Amino acid sequence: MFHQTPLKTFTVAAVIAALALYAILGGYFPREIVIEIALLAILAVSLDFVAGYGGMVSLCHGAIYGIGAYAFAGMTAIGGYDTVTATLVALAAAAAFGLFVGAVAANITGIFFIMATLAFGQMAYVVVFESRALGGDDGLSGIARYDLSAIGIDMNDSLQFALFCLAVVVIAYAAAAYVLRSTFGRTLSGIHSNEDRMRALGLTAWRHKAVAFSFSSMLAGAAGILAAQHTQFVSPELLVWTVSGEVLIVVILGGLGTLAGPIAGAALLVLLKHKIGAYTEHWHLVIGLFLVAAVMAGGRGVYGQIEYWLRQRAGRRADA
Amino acid sequence: MKKYVCAALGACASIALMAHAAAAETKVGLLLPKSGNYAALGQEIDDGFVMALEEAGMADDFTLVREDSEAKPPVGVAKARKLVLQDEVDAMVGIVSSAVLGAVRDFVDGSKVPLIVANAGNDAATGASCSKYIVRVSFSNGQVNRPMGSWMAEQGIKKVYTLAPDYAAGHQMIDAFTESFTAAGGEIVGSEYTPFGKTQDFGPYLTTAKAASPDAIFVFYAGGEAISFVKQYDSFGIKKDIPLYGSGFLTSPLYVKAEGPAAIGVKTSLHYVPTLDTPENKAFVAAFKAKFDRPPSEYAVQGYDAARVLVEAVKAGANDRESIAEGLTKVSYTGPRGPLTIDPATNNVVQNIYIYETVADGDALTQKIIGTVPEVRDPANGCSLK
Amino acid sequence: MVADVDFWLTQFLNGLQLSMLLFLLSIGLTIIFGLMHFVNLAHGALYMVGAYAGVSAAAALGNFWAALLIAPIAVMLVGIFLYAAIIRHMRRAGPMNQVLVTFGLIFVIVDLVRIVWGDIALGMAQPAILSGPAEFLGVVYPAYRLFIIAVGLIVMAALSLVLSRTQIGAMVRAGVENDAMAACLGINVERLFFAVFCVGCALAGLAGAIAAPVFSATPSMATDILIPTLIVVVIGGLGSLRGAIAGSLIVGFIQTFGAVVMPEFASVLVYVLLAAVLIVKPAGLLPARS
Numbered sequence: 002m003f004h005q006t007p008l009k010t011f012t013v014a015a016v017i018a019a020l021a022l023y024a025i026l027g028g029y030f031p032r033e034i035v036i037e038i039a040l041l042a043i044l045a046v047s048l049d050f051v052a053g054y055g056g057m058v059s060l061c062h063g064a065i066y067g068i069g070a071y072a073f074a075g076m077t078a079i080g081g082y083d084t085v086t087a088t089l090v091a092l093a094a095a096a097a098f099g100l101f102v103g104a105v106a107a108n109i110t111g112i113f114f115i116m117a118t119l120a121f122g123q124m125a126y127v128v129v130f131e132s133r134a135l136g137g138d139d140g141l142s143g144i145a146r147y148d149l150s151a152i153g154i155d156m157n158d159s160l161q162f163a164l165f166c167l168a169v170v171v172i173a174y175a176a177a178a179y180v181l182r183s184t185f186g187r188t189l190s191g192i193h194s195n196e197d198r199m200r201a202l203g204l205t206a207w208r209h210k211a212v213a214f215s216f217s218s219m220l221a222g223a224a225g226i227l228a229a230q231h232t233q234f235v236s237p238e239l240l241v242w243t244v245s246g247e248v249l250i251v252v253i254l255g256g257l258g259t260l261a262g263p264i265a266g267a268a269l270l271v272l273l274k275h276k277i278g279a280y281t282e283h284w285h286l287v288i289g290l291f292l293v294a295a296v297m298a299g300g301r302g303v304y305g306q307i308e309y310w311l312r313q314r315a316g317r318r319a320d321a
Numbered sequence: 322m323k324k325y326v327c328a329a330l331g332a333c334a335s336i337a338l339m340a341h342a343a344a345a346e347t348k349v350g351l352l353l354p355k356s357g358n359y360a361a362l363g364q365e366i367d368d369g370f371v372m373a374l375e376e377a378g379m380a381d382d383f384t385l386v387r388e389d390s391e392a393k394p395p396v397g398v399a400k401a402r403k404l405v406l407q408d409e410v411d412a413m414v415g416i417v418s419s420a421v422l423g424a425v426r427d428f429v430d431g432s433k434v435p436l437i438v439a440n441a442g443n444d445a446a447t448g449a450s451c452s453k454y455i456v457r458v459s460f461s462n463g464q465v466n467r468p469m470g471s472w473m474a475e476q477g478i479k480k481v482y483t484l485a486p487d488y489a490a491g492h493q494m495i496d497a498f499t500e501s502f503t504a505a506g507g508e509i510v511g512s513e514y515t516p517f518g519k520t521q522d523f524g525p526y527l528t529t530a531k532a533a534s535p536d537a538i539f540v541f542y543a544g545g546e547a548i549s550f551v552k553q554y555d556s557f558g559i560k561k562d563i564p565l566y567g568s569g570f571l572t573s574p575l576y577v578k579a580e581g582p583a584a585i586g587v588k589t590s591l592h593y594v595p596t597l598d599t600p601e602n603k604a605f606v607a608a609f610k611a612k613f614d615r616p617p618s619e620y621a622v623q624g625y626d627a628a629r630v631l632v633e634a635v636k637a638g639a640n641d642r643e644s645i646a647e648g649l650t651k652v653s654y655t656g657p658r659g660p661l662t663i664d665p666a667t668n669n670v671v672q673n674i675y676i677y678e679t680v681a682d683g684d685a686l687t688q689k690i691i692g693t694v695p696e697v698r699d700p701a702n703g704c705s706l707k
Numbered sequence: 708m709v710a711d712v713d714f715w716l717t718q719f720l721n722g723l724q725l726s727m728l729l730f731l732l733s734i735g736l737t738i739i740f741g742l743m744h745f746v747n748l749a750h751g752a753l754y755m756v757g758a759y760a761g762v763s764a765a766a767a768l769g770n771f772w773a774a775l776l777i778a779p780i781a782v783m784l785v786g787i788f789l790y791a792a793i794i795r796h797m798r799r800a801g802p803m804n805q806v807l808v809t810f811g812l813i814f815v816i817v818d819l820v821r822i823v824w825g826d827i828a829l830g831m832a833q834p835a836i837l838s839g840p841a842e843f844l845g846v847v848y849p850a851y852r853l854f855i856i857a858v859g860l861i862v863m864a865a866l867s868l869v870l871s872r873t874q875i876g877a878m879v880r881a882g883v884e885n886d887a888m889a890a891c892l893g894i895n896v897e898r899l900f901f902a903v904f905c906v907g908c909a910l911a912g913l914a915g916a917i918a919a920p921v922f923s924a925t926p927s928m929a930t931d932i933l934i935p936t937l938i939v940v941v942i943g944g945l946g947s948l949r950g951a952i953a954g955s956l957i958v959g960f961i962q963t964f965g966a967v968v969m970p971e972f973a974s975v976l977v978y979v980l981l982a983a984v985l986i987v988k989p990a991g992l993l994p995a996r997s
Contacts, residue, residue, distance in 0.1 A: 021848040029407035033399045045773060058803070102815070105982075109989040112746060112802065116941040119934070120982040127975040130517075131487075138488045138517070139443070140394060140420060142427050143513060160408070192887025232398045233426040239395070246810065253807045282355040283822065292807055358927050360827035488975075515966070517975035521922045521931070522719035525966040532714050536727070545828040548923040550828065556849035556921075558840030579923050580828030 002190045003054060003181035008308060011259040013174055016265050017167055024163040032163040034232055038271045040164035040224050043173045045251040045263030047220035050177045054186065055213050055259030056193040060115050061102060061122030063244030066219045067237070069095040069225025071129060071141070074235040078143040079134075083134075091226050092219050098125070099218020100211055107207035119242055126240040140236030144229050144301025156230070166227055170264065173220050177260060180216060189213050254295060254303050269303060339677035347635055347645075348384045350404030352397065352415040352425075353439075355389035355403055358518075358544065359417045361518025362620045363390075365575065366439045368412065368613055376608065377632045398428060405434050411439065411643050414627045419443035419490055435646035437625040440620060444493050448668035448702030456668045460592045460622040461699050462490050463497035465669055466541070466568055468674045468694035469500030469590040473537065473566060480510045481566075483533040484526055486546060487514035494568050496540040502539075510535045516584050517593045518697050520546065523553045536586060541568040548579045549626070555583035561681045564588065572679045575618040576665055577686050584679045592670075593619040593658040594677045605657035622657050626670075629656060630663070660696065667704045671696055713846045718967055720843070724852045727859025731914035732892035732932060733939040734866065734951045741883040741946015741995045743900045745794065746802055751933035752816040752907055757782045757915025758924035759824050763829045763889025764916075771834035781911025783905050790904055793935050813929055819927050831919040855917055862910065863952060864895055870948055879903060883946045883995045908971025938977060943983050944991030 024035040044066055047184050051057040072094040076087035105119040111269020130138055144155040146164075154161050192199045192206050227237050238244075241319050247270075273291065277284040299306055335529045342431070349371065354365035371535045376381045388400040404410045405428075412435045422441040429436045430452040438446065438457040442465070447457050452636075466516055473481065480541055483501060485491035490512060513526055520526075529540055538559075542550045547570060553564055571590020595616045596659050605625070609617040617625075634648030653662040659673040675701040676692035731892045736750045760781040764774035773826055799804055831836075841850035870876035882896050883887040890896045915924075922928070922966065935958060943954025965976040984992060 008918060011767045030403040033403060037399065045678050105986055109985050110768070112740075112945070113985055113989055113991070116937060117982060117985040119937075120978040120985070122983070124936075126977055129745050131971070138420060139423050139445070142423065159402075171992030228395070231426060232395050233427060234394060234398060236394045236424065238393055238420065242932070250807060252802050257803055282360070282389065283818045285356060285814040286818035286822075289811040289816075289818065293815070296790060296800065296804045296811070297793065297796060298810040300807075358925075360821070375774055513970055515970075519931070519974055520886075522721065523964045524724065525718055526970075528714060528717045528721060529967055532711065545923055545925040546929065548828050549832055549921065550879075552923070553849075556839070556851055557851070558847055575827060581830055581832055599970070606918060669763050675711065 003178065003200065005182065008180075009259070011305060012039035012123040013171070014267065016268055017171060020165050020268060021164060021167055024160055024167075029159060032159045034271060036166050036227075038268050039170050040165070040228050040231070041248065041251055041271060042170045042264045042267035044221055044248045045172070045219045045255065045267050046173050046177050046260060047149055047224070047257075048248050049252045049257065049263045050181070050220070051214055051217040052252060053165055053260065054094070054181055055189050055210060056110075056192060056300065057103070057106075057118075057214060058115050058249070059102075059118040059214070059217075060137070060242055060245045061118040061125070062218075062248050062250065063242060063246075064122030064125040064240040065098055065221040066093050066225040066228065066244065067129065067240030068125060069222030070096050070229040070235045071135060071225075072222070073229045074141045075135060076145045076151055077145045077161075078141050080287045084087070084145055084147050092222050095222025095225065096215045096219040098220075100215035102218075103211035103214025104207065107210045123243060126237060126242075130237040131239055132257050136236075138237055138318075140234055142234045144233045144235070146230045146233070156229055157223055161243060162231070166231075166309055171224065173223060174260065174264065177217075177220065181260070185209075185212075250292065253302060254292065256305035257302060259268045259302065259304045259308070262302050265304055267301065269311060300317065324448035329695045335493035342695075343699065346392030346640065347382060347631075348410045349411070349631065350391050350401075350408060350410040350413040350415075351385055351387045351414055352400055352404065352421075353387070354392040354417050355387075356516070357391050357393075358572040361544075361575065362417050362440060365618055365620035366415065366417070366627070369609075369617065369621035369626075370439070371624075371630040372395075372612060372621075373625045374607060377629075379632055382635070383631075388539055390415070390417070391446040392421060394418075394420045398424045401425040402522055405432050410434065411640075412631060412643055412664070414631070415439050416441045418644050419446070420671045422446050423506045424528065426452065426455065430686045433646070434642050435649060437627045437631060437649065437652075439623045440450065442490060442493075444497075444699075444702060446705050447664075447667040447699060451667055451704035451706060453668070453706060454619055454629070456646075456663055460672070461669055464592065464593035464631070464669070464672075464697050465590060465592060465674060466494045466498040467501045468697055469523075469539070469566065469568075469676065470503075470507070471505045472590070472692055473539070473678055474507045478507065480508050480535045480537075482510055482530045482533050482538045482563075483512040483540065484523075484530060484538065484550075485514055485541040488516040488517040491541055493519065495539075497559050498539055498568075518546075521549055523550050523559070525556050527554060528561065531557070531563065535563060535565050535572055537564050539566045540571060543570040544576070547571045547573070548576050551587065553581045560586065569594075569619070569675075569677070572688075573620075574616050574619050574688070575620065575629035577679060581686075582681070584677075585681050586678065587647065588626050588678045588695075589674065590674050590676045591619055592672050593673055594675045594688045594690055596677075596690065597658070597675070598657065598690075599655075599657075599661075602656055602657040626656055626661060626682075627642045628652070630661075664698055666701055667699055667700050668706060671698045673697065709737045711911065712842055716844060716846050717848060718963060720800040720846070720848050720852065720856070722960040722963035724855050724959075725963055726955045727856050727863075728914055728941050729864060729935060729949060729959055730859050730955035731910050731917070732782065733943070733955055734862075734948065735910045736936060737848035737940045737943065737951045738879070738883070739902050739907050740895075740940070742879065742886065742903055743798065744802070746805045746809065748806060748933060749789070749795075749812040750812045750907070750911055750982060751936060752929040753782050753786060753911040753929075754915040754927070755917075755924070755929040755934055756785055756816065757912030758831075758919040758922075758928060759829070759915075761822055761916030761919045762829045762924050763824075764829050767965075771832070771920075772829070775913070778916035779909040779912040782915070783909040784818055786908030787904060790843045790901060794904070813933075817926050817929050820929075824924070825986065826925075826926060829919075830923045833920045851920060855921075858913075858917060862913075866948055875899075875902075916932060919952065935977070938981050941991055944980060946989075946995030947993050950991060950993040954991075 072091035251266040256262025390397040419441040442462040569589040639645040639648035764777040796840040939954035943950030963971040
């Protein structure tokens with residue numbers, strides 16, 4: 002069950018503020034890092050929405066991210082449509098794919114669900130990879146960015162683009178939190194904790210799960226739209242399963258089922274990667290050891306661990 | 322007195338300025354994969370690059386900024402932007418993967434920073450989507466394979482079956498070969514593309530290829546796939562009936578040791594072979610072996626020549642982004658791989674293509690050159706630089 | 708297409724050979740999961756270690772057969788270390804944490820292998836007696852591939868015998884069916900798991916060493932093999948020997964004949980199959996638990 006606790010609000014605000022400050026004060030590369038974190042954070046929020054609150058651990062969120070990016074790229078670079086139409090089509094495409102996967106895989110659970118989503122994701126990857134119309138493995142370039150000059154934002158400026166991405170993270174988080182607090186969200190949590198009971202109450206569980214998966218996919222698609230505008234180039238690598246794997250790592254690292262944790266997890270993983278990467282080519286090794294250590298230390302994720310400490314302290318104070 | 326001091330100070334200042342101009346003036350960003358599947362190639366290119374700078378005695382004149390592209394397009398773009406906007410490099414060198422090259426192309430062209438491509442072979446990079454700022458010293462996919470088509474037809478080979486991984490480079494390599502082979506009267510009796518990066522077992526494809534009973538098989542594979550392919554080809558015992566030909570990456574010195582005796586008799590075409598019998602190459606191979614204790618591969622030469630063209634351009638007076646881009650296209654010299662010039666029409670390298678056979682040399686394997694196609698120049702392919 | 712018996716027989720052998728390699732890898736993974744619900748994503752990394760250990764042992768000793776013996780033992784030792792240091796403590800940590808920890812292990816093991824053996828793919832010579840083609844049922848087929856098929860079949864038969872006829876086998880089956888009940892009956896489930904884990908690691912190492920002469924050893928093989936192995940395990944149904952056998956045969960043959968009959972769809976066929984199986988039978992074809 003989701004509660005927008007003060008700690009969650011504080012965590013999201015602190016991480017976003019710190020990143021914004023980093024982008025404003027840092028040079029060019031910090032802004033690239035902030036954008037990378039923002040994209041990963043949106044994906045992580047969208048995955049945590051279904052995995053943490055709906056029990057649907059997906060290994061196709063990378064593919065959905067790619068579908069969003071490709072739909073936006075195709076509409077602007079090939080179709081010549083304006084960015085607003087392209088955004089709507091990309092969100093719809095991601096949501097439709099999510100609805101399909103969610104509906105078909107609704108009765109599959111546990112590791113089998115992970116594998117089923119992997120299968121659908123890989124199918125999408127192969128289709129894009131083989132598609133000559135979408136440029137195949139050469140990818141697509143010539144993608145337009147939003148024109149927000151009317152409200153004084155220059156999207157071609159790296160700082161303003163980075164801040165825009167951070168704003169989308171907040172919007173995605175707020176949207177996910179809003180849905181989770183609604184009746185729909187409470188029902189989703191109910192299905193997660195006991196699907197049979199919810200069925201007995203007369204609920205069509207699979208339909209509910211499919212809609213939830215579709216909503217989550219729409220958020221992932223939004224991240225894809227930003228990714229396409231960021232590099233102004235899309236290639237099939239966006240859809241590969243290892244992208245989904247990285248998102249899953251971020252969610253678990255930040256704290257599964259905390260919604261705020263994954264945002265912190267995204268910042269932590271990306272910063273760690275770049276800081277270690279500056280010293281050694283073998284940054285995978287250090288990240289790997291870090292992941293192992295993080296789980297061995299308690300496995301609640303960074304945010305989850307902080308929440309746990311605070312709760313324990315509160316408990317001790319209550320005892321005293 | 323005052324005047325005298327001023328003059329002295331002025332002289333000092335100008336000497337200091339000149340010294341500064343001579344030392345560490347050109348900042349170069351090396352954008353190569355340092356992790357992931359292409360890390361070995363990135364290292365070879367890096368080694369060749371550093372060696373050429375040292376050989377020219379100009380290692381101190383260049384400041385190098387290294388970034389790991391991970392051979393992933395989004396990472397490559399981010400790192401290219403970092404090199405240009407934050408480090409403010411005067412030139413970029415590297416790019417192993419064609420996907421990364423495609424991703425950074427618009428940015429490089431827009432920011433007007435010269436990029437010396439040291440591997441990625443996508444034909445379009447010096448064709449339809451060529452740029453004044455992108456100069457390629459490595460090869461294009463078509464350039465390496467086109468000469469092989471006519472050469473094989475000349476050898477009296479009539480029917481060929483082709484195999485390659487199913488991605489852009491695989492298609493371009495096979496297309497270039499097919500075009501020149503059929504133009505010379507040859508016939509392609511069958512052709513298959515194997516799933517890229519997912520095929521380890523070539524058994525089913527080899528069995529199908531054999532059943533088409535061609536005179537020869539022509540393939541493109543590189544890296545781990547090349548090793549698997551050559552060994553499996555040998556184990557199926559097809560080699561004695563149907564000889565194996567291919568793009569020279571198949572039996573690159575980098576992999577041939579792992580392929581072992583299976584590689585004997587394989588004939589391939591490439592822009593560099595370490596056994597080339599020229600004074601330039603002998604000196605290069607000896608120097609490389611002395612420094613790194615292994616023979617240089619074509620990738621090391623690409624790194625070497627990337628540095629060499631840059632050095633030549635700087636020596637000729639280029640000192641900023643615009644003049645380096647301008648100067649690179651005028652470079653011409655005879656290096657380890659023979660005469661090398663940059664085609665001003667496409668900015669692609671013009672070079673010899675060598676056809677070589679992998680042969681046994683005691684317990685080791687070596688390359689015997691059996692044909693040279695001089696100064697191969699790519700058609701403009703829709704590029705209109707000149 | 709070719710309507711020739713030799714052609715299809717050769718392709719059949721190709722499919723069988725791939726299936727046997729997949730079987731050697733997936734059986735360890737599936738029994739470990741079935742017995743202890745432990746998702747070991749690092750299984751593919753152990754396969755890679757097996758390949759490299761085989762290459763080094765063969766180069767150092769100049770003997771293929773010694774390498775074939777040393778590689779599984781080396782991988783088992785790595786497995787024992789991992790078990791003692793990490794996996795033992797992760798038994799009740801939940802599947803998500805197990806996924807994360809074993810994912811981290813992949814990173815660590817792959818980078819350690821890169822540091823020790825470098826990035827360039829390494830080859831391993833086939834033993835003289837098995838190099839070159841051989842005659843089998845009237846077709847010419849690489850002797851080494853026949854050897855892979857034979858090893859796979861022998862391991863398969865041995866495991867079937869152990870699982871169905873011996874006391875240990877009965878204990879394993881009981882543990883898979885219901886570990887709490889098995890523990891009540893006086894079976895030391897933890898020790899059983901450890902033994903099964905060691906055997907699984909050794910088989911992964913064996914698969915790596917056997918595969919090295921055909922595929923060469925590369926750092927990317929750890930993740931390349933992971934997905935096909937998981938697909939085999941999931942299609943077959945978790946925890947059962949029969950499932951692993953069925954899954955390996957299905958995946959091996961689909962990949963081989965997909966490449967022959969409809970090459971343009973070869974890479975997507977196995978995913979279509981996976982999705983189809985899961986939609987029709989959400990727990991795989993032959994799950995251990997009914």
